[in-house]
Every structure is written in structure tokens, then in C-alpha cells.
Amino acid sequence: MKETEISKHTISVLVDNESxxxxxxxxxxxxxxxxxxxxTVAEVDANAHQSRITVVTSGTxxxxxxxxxQLSRLVPVHKVSDLTLxxxxxxxxxxxxxxxxxxxxxxxxxxxADIFKARAVDATNDSFVYEIIGSPEKIDAFIxxxxxxxxxxxxxxxxxxxxxxxxxx
Amino acid sequence: MAERILSGxxxxxxxxxxxxxxxxxxxxxxxxxxxxxxxxxxxxIRHVLVRHxxxxxxxxxxxxxxxxxxxxxLVTSGPGATNAVTGLTDALMDSIPVVCLTGQVPTHLIGxxxxxxxxxxxxxxxxxxxxxxxxxxxxxxxxxxEAFHVASSGRPGPVVIDLPKDILVxxxxxxxxxxxxxxxxNPVVKGERSQIEEAMEMLAxxxxxxxxxxxxxxxxxxxxxxxxxxxxxxxxxxxTLTLMGLGAYPASDKQYLGMVGMHGTYESNMSMxxxxxxxxxxxxFDDRVTGNLxxxxxxxxxxxxxxxxxxxxxxxxxxxxxxxxxxxxxEDMIKIWKAKQYKIEANALxxxxxxxxxxxxxxxxxxxxxxxxxxxxxVIRSIHAATRDRKTYITTDVxxxxxxxxxxxxxxxxxxxxxxxxxxxxxxxxxxxxxxQVAHPDATVVCxxxxxxxxxxxxxxxxxxxxxxxxxxxxxxxxxMGMVRQWQQLLHGSRYSESYSETxxxxxxxxxxxxxxxxxxxxxxxxxxxxxxxxxxxxxxILDVAVDDKENCYPMIPSGKPHNEMLLAQDxxxxxxxxxxxxxxxx
Numbered sequence: 167m168k169e170t171e172i173s174k175h176t177i178s179v180l181v182d183n184e185s186x187x188x189x190x191x192x193x194x195x196x197x198x199x200x201x202x203x204x205x206t207v208a209e210v211d212a213n214a215h216q217s218r219i220t221v222v223t224s225g226t227x228x229x230x231x232x233x234x235x236q237l238s239r240l241v242p243v244h245k246v247s248d249l250t251l252x253x254x255x256x257x258x259x260x261x262x263x264x265x266x267x268x269x270x271x272x273x274x275x276x277x278x279a280d281i282f283k284a285r286a287v288d289a290t291n292d293s294f295v296y297e298i299i300g301s302p303e304k305i306d307a308f309i310x311x312x313x314x315x316x317x318x319x320x321x322x323x324x325x326x327x328x329x330x331x332x333x334x335x
Numbered sequence: 336m337a338e339r340i341l342s343g344x345x346x347x348x349x350x351x352x353x354x355x356x357x358x359x360x361x362x363x364x365x366x367x368x369x370x371x372x373x374x375x376x377x378x379x380i381r382h383v384l385v386r387h388x389x390x391x392x393x394x395x396x397x398x399x400x401x402x403x404x405x406x407x408x409l410v411t412s413g414p415g416a417t418n419a420v421t422g423l424t425d426a427l428m429d430s431i432p433v434v435c436l437t438g439q440v441p442t443h444l445i446g447x448x449x450x451x452x453x454x455x456x457x458x459x460x461x462x463x464x465x466x467x468x469x470x471x472x473x474x475x476x477x478x479x480x481e482a483f484h485v486a487s488s489g490r491p492g493p494v495v496i497d498l499p500k501d502i503l504v505x506x507x508x509x510x511x512x513x514x515x516x517x518x519x520x521n522p523v524v525k526g527e528r529s530q531i532e533e534a535m536e537m538l539a540x541x542x543x544x545x546x547x548x549x550x551x552x553x554x555x556x557x558x559x560x561x562x563x564x565x566x567x568x569x570x571x572x573x574x575t576l577t578l579m580g581l582g583a584y585p586a587s588d589k590q591y592l593g594m595v596g597m598h599g600t601y602e603s604n605m606s607m608x609x610x611x612x613x614x615x616x617x618x619x620f621d622d623r624v625t626g627n628l629x630x631x632x633x634x635x636x637x638x639x640x641x642x643x644x645x646x647x648x649x650x651x652x653x654x655x656x657x658x659x660x661x662x663x664x665x666e667d668m669i670k671i672w673k674a675k676q677y678k679i680e681a682n683a684l685x686x687x688x689x690x691x692x693x694x695x696x697x698x699x700x701x702x703x704x705x706x707x708x709x710x711x712x713x714v715i716r717s718i719h720a721a722t723r724d725r726k727t728y729i730t731t732d733v734x735x736x737x738x739x740x741x742x743x744x745x746x747x748x749x750x751x752x753x754x755x756x757x758x759x760x761x762x763x764x765x766x767x768x769x770x771x772q773v774a775h776p777d778a779t780v781v782c783x784x785x786x787x788x789x790x791x792x793x794x795x796x797x798x799x800x801x802x803x804x805x806x807x808x809x810x811x812x813x814x815x816m817g818m819v820r821q822w823q824q825l826l827h828g829s830r831y832s833e834s835y836s837e838t839x840x841x842x843x844x845x846x847x848x849x850x851x852x853x854x855x856x857x858x859x860x861x862x863x864x865x866x867x868x869x870x871x872x873x874x875x876x877i878l879d880v881a882v883d884d885k886e887n888c889y890p891m892i893p894s895g896k897p898h899n900e901m902l903l904a905q906d907x908x909x910x911x912x913x914x915x916x917x918x919x920x921x922x
Contacts, residue, residue: 182518182519185468186456186460186466189460193460193461197461232645232649235643236645238645239489239643239645240465241464241485243519244519
């Protein structure tokens with residue numbers, strides 16, 4: 167890979183679930199001028215008080231190495247794993263998409279939702295809220311199709327990711 | 336072991352004592368009154384009262400850098416904590432181990448905009464290695480011990496512990512340091528053996544090797560400095576030190592090329608530019624060292640040893656990056672070099688040294704003496720000569736005088752040179768000297784400063800007097816912010832915008848007002864006597880030396896230029912302007 171080529175990486179970070187830890191991670195990115203494309207965080211081990219942060223970021227190979235090294239030296243960080251380099255991984259995101267429309271547009275949005283296996287989780291005479299789960303690309307595609315059909319609001323969770331196969335953090 | 340239940344303040348003091356703390360630099364206030372009450376009741380830990388919280392942190396830095404121990408600071412909430420921020424940032428940039436205890440409003444008031452409340456952990460998060468807010472008394476003792484561990488291990492740095500007043504007043508269990516194990520923070524100290532072997536093989540094949548060493552060697556300890564000297568002599572290669580590394584290798588040694596970087600020596604920068612194998616040891620390729628990165632050591636293979644993985648490949652990509660403590664890695668390097676009976680090819684090394692001698696013969700640090708006006712470089716050299724037989728520690732402020740001190744005062748041992756390198760904090764020198772003199776009451780402590788820098792923490796004169804700290808403060812007084820003036824001359828068409836010291840105090844009267852001696856000197860012929868008198872006085876002295884106000888600090892790599900385009904004093908007799916737009920943009 168060229169030294170100047172910018173690529174997207176999904177990085178998983180196992181941290182102590184203590185106050186301020188998310189601020190440390192975010193502050194590191196903003197303070198050093200790194201990108202955050204998506205960020206999710208939730209506790210994954212209640213007994214050990216550990217949370218998992220998934221960050222999607224982009225940069226040159228040198229910048230990505232820096233990001234990982236900088237994350238690793240934060241005191242409450244246990245482990246940093248670059249899922250993009252570690253091998254194949256699964257990435258999933260959930261989105262709630264509100265479509266306000268009537269007539270043919272309303273029906274068309276239902277048809278497309280069906281193709282994408284999106285569920286209507288709320289319905290009124292004038293609107294639907296669709297729930298869609300999938301890769302970020304799939305969700306992007308769904309949203310694009312909904313645009314002319316009365317798309318009015320989107321809420322996305324950001325990416326959760328994990329390695330395929332037996333590989334663990 | 337049964338837990339001992341104490342008051343929060345008692346826990347803090349007990350933890351400090353068990354961590355081997357002898358002295359705390361601080362300033363009281365409402366939120367830390369319980370701690371000050373506890374300090375009053377005991378006599379194991381000495382408290383030094385500074386006159387501004389920034390100075391407390393610099394004093395702790397001076398203490399830490401001159402002893403290798405952790406420096407401890409105690410300040411109150413709100414303004415106490417915010418005043419400490421500059422000092423904390425300084426310690427972070429220069430990797431100095433400091434534990435800073437800050438008071439905080441009681442937990443039930445946090446977030447209510449209470450009197451003297453500030454979001455201390457929020458504010459100090461980017462300027463500390465780590466910080467804590469103690470909300471649970473059960474965690475107080477653990478946090479105290481953990482803070483010392485974090486501050487002093489790995490790449491050292493400042494750690495803040497924010498202590499709400501109710502935690503200090505309430506009960507808390509005490510744990511001994513041995514009962515606390517850190518869960519995550521355990522930095523690698525031993526370097527990867529195969530990488531070290533590979534590095535030694537690369538170095539052995541070099542024709543133009545150079546060792547480029549920084550503050551990491553000093554942070555690793557006196558043993559690491561000894562090993563560095565042993566290794567350097569064993570391989571016969573030239574060595575250069577960064578501003579932070581001065582003293583890690585004896586300046587009088589013939590293999591030493593002087594300091595590297597913007598105001599480093601010609602021979603050192605030329606050797607860095609032309610080398611074929613560079614070994615960076617505890618040095619981080621700072622922009623003040625590298626000059627223009629596009630032209631940095633263009634034909635070299637690079638080996639970097641650093642305890643902080645994020646320092647490797649940050650600014651300059653290296654061929655071999657070894658994560659580990661410099662001392663440990665140097666030990667392995669020596670073993671491997673001996674076992675494999677490596678030797679740098681004698682002919683190649685010989686012609687490399689000949690080339691270097693050619694650069695050396697430029698005598699880049701020379702300056703023209705004058706009968707009428709004192710040259711600032713001469714002041715540094717004269718004081719170096721006058722203190723040679725004493726145990727001497729040097730601190731500086733920031734600017735021209737700092738660079739002249741770095742260039743002209745030969746440092747033979749580690750821990751004797753305290754300067755604000757990374758952050759470049761004017762006002763660092765005098766408070767740092769306080770910390771050094773407290774740690775070494777019988778040593779000679781000299782603070783080199785400028786007429787502008789000294790005004791930034793001038794209130795610390797009162798601390799000097801109170802504790803009878805016999806610090807010798809030498810002002811290289813050119814009535815300018817000299818480095819600002821130099822850049823304005825070279826890069827901004829000699830438009831000296833706001834850099835002239837229009838009104839300076841009479842430093843003799845000022846010294847007398849604070850209760851110690853002030854001396855002045857403005858003739859070259861009187862300088863030695865003035866220095867002698869200053870050193871003989873058994874107490875604090877400010878020596879105000881009027882120096883040549885036109886003198887510029889050379890040699891110099893102008894911003895944005897590579898190492899081999901240094902400006903030398905003899906080439907710039909007229910101090911002509913540097914024609915560089917890129918240079919003007921850079922700091």
C-alpha cells in the first residue's frame with residue numbers, strides 16, 4: 167500500500183467502563199486531528215466493568231498506526247485491535263428511517279423496505295418508521311432509495327464489528 | 336491485612352509518605368484546607384509554599400528532573416487547578432513525572448457552578464498523562480498509589496488527582512502500595528531481542544553512523560547514561576544530543592558533536608544530514624531537531640528506540656522501531672555487539688571522522704569578543720568556568736539565553752540541566768530552580784534567564800527568600816525578547832513589533848525589596864568579578880548582566896530548511912533577512 171493512500175479502518179478498543187474514558191478517546195481524535203466516521207460504545211462485560219468501543223476512521227498507514235499506538239497508551243485501555251487488518255470481519259449497523267408520504271410513494275416505500283428486509287416498527291396514516299439492520303453500505307443504499315419517497319428523518323447507531331471465525335480480541 | 340480506616344486527608348498524606356515523598360510544592364485554598372490541616376499536624380512531609388500555582392508545578396518538575404523522583408504538587412480547586420495547567424502541559428511535553436493533587440468542591444456540588452469550581456479533569460485531560468476524580472472514598476488509597484505508578488513508569492508524565500472536599504473530610508480505608516496492582520497500565524520495558532539483533536547488524540554495516548539521543552536516556556536513569564557512554568565508546572561512532580538529552584553523554588568527550596537541531600552545532604547537523612545509519616535513542620524527531628522533514632537525513636537507514644510506541648514512526652518513518660526502556664535495550668545492544676564481535680569498518684569510520692573534523696573546524700559556536708559590550712555567550716562560558724569545581728545545576732527560561740546556555744555550558748552528567756524543551760514555557764527557570772535547590776540544598780543552582788522571561792514568574796523571589804534558597808539567577812539582559820527580535824529581524828523585515836522591553840524594573844532594588852542581593856554588570860572587564868561575588872554570597876542573588884542587544888543566536892537552521900542549510904554567525908555578519916515565505920508560516 168502506498169504511504170500516502172488513505173484507507174478506512176475499523177478499530178475495536180476494549181476499555182475500563184469508567185467515567186471519562188469515552189472523552190479520552192474522542193479527545194485524542196480531535197486533539198490530534200484524526201477523523202471519526204463512526205463511533206459506538208457499550209458495556210460488554212458487566213463483571214469486569216469493560217466496554218467495547220468501535221471506531222471507524224480513515225488515514226494513511228502511518229496515521230492509522232499512530233491512532234492505534236496513541237489509543238494503546240491510554241491508561242484505561244486494555245486492548246486495541248484493527249479489525250480491517252486482522253482479517254475478514256462482520257460489520258453491522260441499525261438505522262431507524264422515518265418516511266412521511268401518501269399514495270403511490272407510500273406503497274413504493276413499503277415495497278423497497280420489503281426488498282431490503284426492513285421492518286416497519288411504527289405506522290400512522292401518514293408515516294412509517296422502518297428499522298433496517300445491515301452493513302453501512304446497505305443502509306446507505308436504502309436511505310438513498312427512500313429520499314424521493316418522503317424520507318424525513320434518520321437515526322443510525324454507528325457500526326458494531328467483530329472478526330469472523332475463531333479469532334477473538 | 337486489616338484495613339485501616341483514616342480520614343481522607345490522612346490517607347493522602349500516608350500514601351505520599353509510603354511513596355517516599357519528601358516534599359510537596361503547593362498553595363492552599365478553600366477546597367484543600369483539610370489537607371493543609373493534616374500537613375500542619377505532621378512532620379514527615381515538607382511543604383514548600385510557592386507564590387503561584389504554575390510555579391508549584393515547575394518547581395516539582397525541577398525537583399523531579401534533578402533527582403529522578405516524582406515531583407508532587409498540591410493546589411486548590413478552580414483557579415488553583417487552572418493556574419497549574421501550563422506547568423502540567425510543560426511536564427507532559429517533556430515527559431516529567433509529576434503527581435498533582437487538586438482540591439475540588441464537595442461531590443454534591445460538582446456541576447453546580449459552585450464557588451471556585453472548575454471541571455479540572457475535563458480541563459486537564461489533554462495536558463496530563465492521566466487524571467482521576469476520586470468520588471468514592473474506597474478508591475482513594477488505590478488511586479494515590481496508581482497515580483505514582485502511572486506518572487513514573489513507561490514514558491513519564493504528569494498525573495492529576497482531583498479530590499473533592501467531602502472525600503478529604505470523610506473516612507476512607509488505607510491500602511499500602513504493595514496491595515495495589517494495576518490492571519492495565521504495565522508498559523513494555525524489555526526490547527524485542529530479534530529486533531535489537533537486526534539493529535546491531537545494520538549498525539555494524541554502517542559507514543557513516545550517528546547516535547542521536549534525547550531526554551529518554553535521562554529519564555531511563557543514570558545507569559542508562561553510563562551504558563550509552565559505554566556503547567558509544569565501544570563502537571566509536573559520533574554522538575549528538577537533543578536539548579532534552581544534554582548531560583546524557585559527557586560534553587567534553589571527543590566523540591560528542593554537540594547539540595542537534597535548530598540551534599545545534601554545524602558538525603552535528605551536517606552529520607545527521609549525511610549519515611547512512613542513524614540510531615535514535617529516547618528521542619522523538621521533534622520539528623526543532625529535524626528541520627524540513629522532506630530533506631531529513633535523506634540517505635539514511637534509521638533505528639529508533641523508545642519506550643512509547645506512539646513516538647515511533649510518528650514524524651519520521653524508521654526501518655527498525657524498538658519499543659522498550661532505553662536502559663534495558665542498551666544493555667542488550669552491548670551484549671549482542673560484543674557477542675557477535677561486531678566492528679564498524681575502520682577505514683569507513685576513519686574517513687567519516689575526517690569529514691566531521693572538517694565541519695568541526697568551522698567552529699560554529701565562535702563569537703567575536705568585545706571590549707565595550709558583554710557578549711551573552713561569554714557570560715555562559717564564564718559561569719561554566721567558574722563553577723567547574725562545584726556540583727552545579729542549571730535551569731533556564733526560554734529564548735536566546737536558553738539556546739546559548741545549551742550551546743556553551745558543557746554538561747558532563749545527567750540531571751544537571753533543567754529547561755522547558757517541548758512547550759517552551761517562559762517563566763520556567765526560577766521556579767524550576769526552587770525545586771532543584773530544595774532537592775540539593777548544598778549544590779550551586781544557577782538559573783539563566785532573560786529580561787523578559789524572568790518577569791513571567793518574578794513573584795517566586797519571595798519563595799527564594801522565605802526558604803533561604805541560595806539560587807543564582809543570571810539575567811542576560813538585552814532589553815528585548817531576544818528570540819522574538821531575532822525572528823523579526825530575519826523573517827519580518829526588522830519590524831520589532833512589541834518585542835522591546837520598554838520598562839524594566841531595577842533588578843538590584845527589586846532583589847533588595849525581596850530581601851536578597853542584587854548585582855549588575857555592564858563591562859566585560861568586570862564580569863569575572865561579578866560572577867565571583869555572586870557565587871560567594873551565601874544566599875539568593877540576581878545578577879543583571881547588560882549584554883549586546885544586537886547579538887543573534889547562531890548557528891541556526893531557519894524554519895523550513897534542511898540540516899545542511901544552516902546559517903553560521905560568520906556568514907551572516909550583516910544578519911541579512913532570510914528570504915523564505917514557508918519559513919514565515921512555520922513556528
